[in-house]
Amino acid sequence: MISNRKRPRVLSTDGHSSVSNDTATNSTNLSDTPPFSHHHHHHHSQQSQQQQQQMPILSDTSTDSSNSSFSFYKPLLKSSKIESSMFTNPFLSIHDRNGIQLPEYGDDDDNEEDEEDEISDNVLDNDDDDNYAIEDDDEEVDEDEIVDIEDDDDDIEEIDGFDNDDDIIFIEQRQLPKRNSDSLLYDTQALEAYNKFRSNKNNNNKKKLPPARIKKQRTNSLPQLPQAKCIYNKLPNYILQGPKLGNIRTNVIPHQLNLPPCVDESGHYIVKPNTLFANRFIIIKLLGQGTFGKVVQCFDKVKNEHVAIKIIRNIQKYRDAAKIELRVLSTLKKFDPDNTNHCIHLRECFDYRGHICIVTDLLKISLYDFLENNKYIGFPGSQIQSIAKQLIRTVCFLHDLGIIHTDLKPENVLLKDDSYHKLKITSSTMTSAYLALKNDKRPVKFSKILSLTDIYVIDFGSSIFDSEYHSSVVSTRHYRAPEIIFNCGWSFAIDLWSVGCILVELIIGEPLFKTHHDQEHLHMIQKISGETIDRKMVLMCKKQGHKVGEYFDDNCRLIELEEPKFIQSVAQLDRIDKFISKRLGINLDLNLSLEENYDLNRDNQEEDDDKDEEDDFDENKILFYYYFVDLLQSLLKINPQERITAEEAMNHPWFDLGTIDEGIV
Template sequence: MGEGSYGKVVKGQKLDDKRNVAIKVLKRDGEDVWRELNALRTIAVLDADLCNVVQFYECFNSMGRPCMAFEMLDLDLYQFMGTRKWAPMPCSEIRPIAKQLLVALDALASLGVVHSDVKTDNVMLVDAVNQPLRVKLIDFGLARSAVTILQGELLQAVAYRAPEIWLGLPITEAIDMWGLGCTLAFLLLGINLFPSHCEYQTVRFMVQILGQPEDRLIQAGMFSQAFFVRQFAPGRPRFRLRTPEEYFAGTGYQTTACSPFTTLSCLDQLVHIHPHHHDSELEDRKALVDLLKGMLDLDGRLRLRPHEALQHPFISMSHLRQDPRHTQYLIASQQNLEVSAVKDSIQGQMPFVAPKDSLSPDWPVAPKESLSPDWPVAPKESLSPDWPASSPKPSTEPSVYPEESPSPEEASSPEPSVARTDEDVERLVRLRCCSSFFSGKRFASAAGWE
């Protein structure tokens, strides 16, 4: 049915009830397998249908290879868009998909779980023929508890990667909202909003469309210097995006040109990116773009949360109820929304508990040692070395974003490099070993500005 770096998915059948299932056959056993099982065990308390996540049945070994059995679904959103020849999806069809995925992320957030890989490939239609807009979130291979994610970890696909991953800022559930925002933009455009084949171009288009992250975010990032460089021009931001030549000089990787949206300079332009046939569709697109602005906020702390997005006018359709001219469009949109099994009454409630007999009785429990107890914690000095000791941190969640303004001394002289121990350097190499952010000669200074 499909194959990836993790292994392959094959079709199977449960012998007790003859139900067809999708079996994920993993290439190897190890910490990744136990991490996914731990995530699946955590979300097993959710009602898979009401919370729009894939139903996990059991795990077993076959010829020495770990296997996981899930409910059989149809095709993912990327494949679905391919069947439409990549034609943009109307807002009235995007809305039920957005609502179902927001409910899924809200349920995961209530458990403190970060999916870490929200993208079109990991959203599947339940039945493209009978329930064409009914979707579920799949693939929890990268999911884990938010409190276990280290600052600087490399997560998410390139085109769906949040700014805090690029810059090396603290990681929270907000990265899933960014991934969902990019997914909805894909449905609206028929193509990724940000390029996926070149990391520099992805960041460049992010800056071009959404603006540059604030200086305090860049300053606090462990890996910001891969893409940004200091400047000391009066009245301008303290940092600017590197040129392609500077990026190559610093990382050793050439940039490639790319994206049909080279002239797109803000999200507002998405309102008129495609022709509209009715004023109601135009108003609906404006509401969707407003929702995308909240989901794609460069500051993860200010990004919309799932329960907030569920109250947005695009989801509630309050903007369509105010004008009688939108009545017909509103009725059609409500009919599309009815394909979702999610009711408004579940918003804000605690996750639904699955019946005990739905859990595999011989479910293996991940050994404690698989949770890497000796995994090094991010050194304090990597959490923005110049954070004033007297500055209070927000009480709601940890942050390493220092609120600072350049002093006359800073404007006249560059900051000294931050000293790194061998242990710090080794940690950075481990975290970024599969990334093309830095060449080996730059690992030692990856967390401090030169």
Template structure:
């Protein structure tokens, strides 16, 4: 277990908080005195021009608990017990010292951030393939962003939309609707709606949902549960082979597209295998899957899904009261394949070299979707599928939870073990939540264990603190949901339920023993370790790497995971920055032989 749990009543918890705050305060004062002793005079002198030093405004440091937070937690401050006059004078001096220290810390953080940015952007290889690809991508993204920067009256916008769409309708009248690309087909009854993926932010868009049904027949299906039988033909086109797997709101099937017949070099006809994702028949799942179709259609229209490691949607339709999404057929996901490797005692697959190659591909995929204003929101091993086992090629799938940065943000996203700190605390978030999830995934694939093993959100937070360090106080102070997990002084806690660990109800005697029926709280004390140790290396790996060359490659790997698992999202890298990390750049030199599986 990566933490210790202390069971306290409310009054005991308040006493612990008060003592904790006093301890932090005394530690800060002692540290400041040590700094002053080492650095000489701690206060600035009067200037030669005779101007007095400006007295700092009395305010609390961002890293200190505010008075409001202390009041909410019911704790007493270490400042409250001092004498009025002497206490005020001393508090003023202490505030000045704290502000000076805070300024020093802020400058150190800025230097660290600048150094990190230098690491991410300091490769200097202007002639690499990734630089060229990024320059081309940036040019396209500039065009995409320019198309979004406008604001006009809604009536004028509809009139302009109708005019543009009428031009398309006129073109269809001249050339025939059959000659138009499917995504360009306009419904004449909705002239103000753009084709899917063609509108700008705020425009109306429209896509056509094919509904396949039996002629001259109405009525409901006998059951809401649709099970495809191997050997049957679904929707008159897809020969069912077998079920691939089932998730919360869909079931996937391997099928042969009978309408995709092509002739190979030997003159024989072959058909494409595809994946049918059959959505369960509920309104919520239906609506969520329509959102996924919108996103997949937007990505498909770029014609760059394959090169950016995104699953390619073939089509979609509605049949037998179920929405169906058809995509290319891929192989097993990272979780299933890793499990298969272990159970069958196969050679290790997720080596650092192969993981570097896989991580690079996922970062390219995330960079591609983030530049289009999208957040995947559910990066996990099950949603990264292998396209080729032997060549370690992967693709990112499942955009059912994806959202736009302009959408109303929800805290009920991401699978719990891969959920970013800012989502848990109820802070604003962006694409960097995907980066946190990816860090969890890569560490898990390397160790074979979930990185932050947990049975609740608070136990996961405790493990995060044990491995990645304490949560910055400003994140706790501004998070809408921080109070559910942190006390005002930054202690992790959760309220105990009415059952003890054995599952039985506490009796009256227990309640008296624990404070006469007061509610009980579990306070979590993280057992601090290092990320290197969590990844299976020696705890002092990073220090050893400074003096011994043999540890440097391992240290680069650990540092990369550390960057992705940075608690503060402002200091966490973007996909483009992560692609510049030395560990990823080292993978640019990998050959097919380096990643080939099984190894020769």
């Protein structure tokens, strides 16, 4: 749900929970893995295209959803050839882009008129009468069970678990493809680096590591953060093509007519601890409050357990929005009854005294709350990798069902278990990130380290089915994709942008885009991406007469900032690889090869006389964060058609690399 960035403490809980963490340790012969270049969103395989064509239309409304498409990003054939040697970064997907012409940037006046004619057909009509979403831009709108798959090829995957609807008929049983790509690498350069990493071999011209350091290097017997090794089983099309869920019926709970008023002037339910609610629950405490309503912790007298109840405001537009949320939650439970994809599960729903109530599991605090309680010290790289894998798998599952979350942020990612232990910080990257955040010369000595990293995504109050109506303004400002700012139509890609912003915040301890103004935000986005904002997006925005078009000149270039505060905030940023490496105290450049990045850091290490002997050059650390930053760059592409998809992100080689830090206990 859209909310102001004043960080409402939503769904922080104290309930007891336990975590069961299974691991999948599949060993794959990398030499048998054919090199495969990493594709972007508009380079799907033929099979993926067929799957998308067979995706059911999840809509029971007649509302047009043309603004969820990106017709102005139609790829054009190009006969010219691109020299692959010019692009040393293995995952920029330029190697396989020989037949595609990218959006051109510049001020070609001869083509501008044609472009405007083409765009005029794609301009989206905005419907101001929206009962399903809140569009107040001034008020900033504001689970991980690992599925074990047997290695026996003769086994047939059981799919009967999906048959929760009598309308779905299974004609035959077929073996579902194993989607665990964690042990695969898709690029020759990455394959060489990975094999080098595994075999602990060093070139003759490199400094030999002492035996103690060699033992710490990753080998086949070294555990590689098992909670990051997750498996995702893509749902077959014939399962997805079952009948779509309609509106969910909510039972009305009777109540006495002589009860005192329970609603305030804003339509919020008046929460009173230790009182009876809906004739069944005892209200324990208020967990959080937002535009949609309130979330309370309750004790269920029937089931003898604690739950969380979301009490929707007694106002019609919020009741209508809650009906969409119930459809989304019911769909998630239908297709994932065992909750292996980290989404909050719907227990039940009812209507009490004019308030729709949604009962869910009671979880722990959010990622943001944990950061705040830990003095904004970033998470260890190994735990960020685990959280990222689960989060991306959740997004992949949602997108397979045609659902867009639209409001992913650290506040909406809850921990199943928030227990921790205090450890002395030994990683130079964590220390550097904290010093850069606090602008303090005194390094932090201890940090709270999560015991387990199981997460669940919550708050589907602003989620939609892609085939249905799209509000013009969605997402909390700091995690809002550029296509939303331009009002040029948005779709699944906005969730991937939000994931990129979340991962950056987990490592540096603060939001990447700390702004509440469109002009400042666009300058920040352009600085972080290292590329010019798409000319066609600007032209379309100008054609609609949107206010954002005023921030660009006649050549579709951003007008220079005049506000000193904006200038200062943008100046603190840099291209994502340089920005992250500066915060971590290492040197990363995605324009250079991996080997060149090794040499760059080795040379800087030798020049720095202040470094302790135990801080010698760590090739493994450079390898790990090089691919981490590469993933971030793919997630933060300005053009949504070039942005990596959730399924592609799951297959990124970063998830095949391990690191030894405070998160490995």
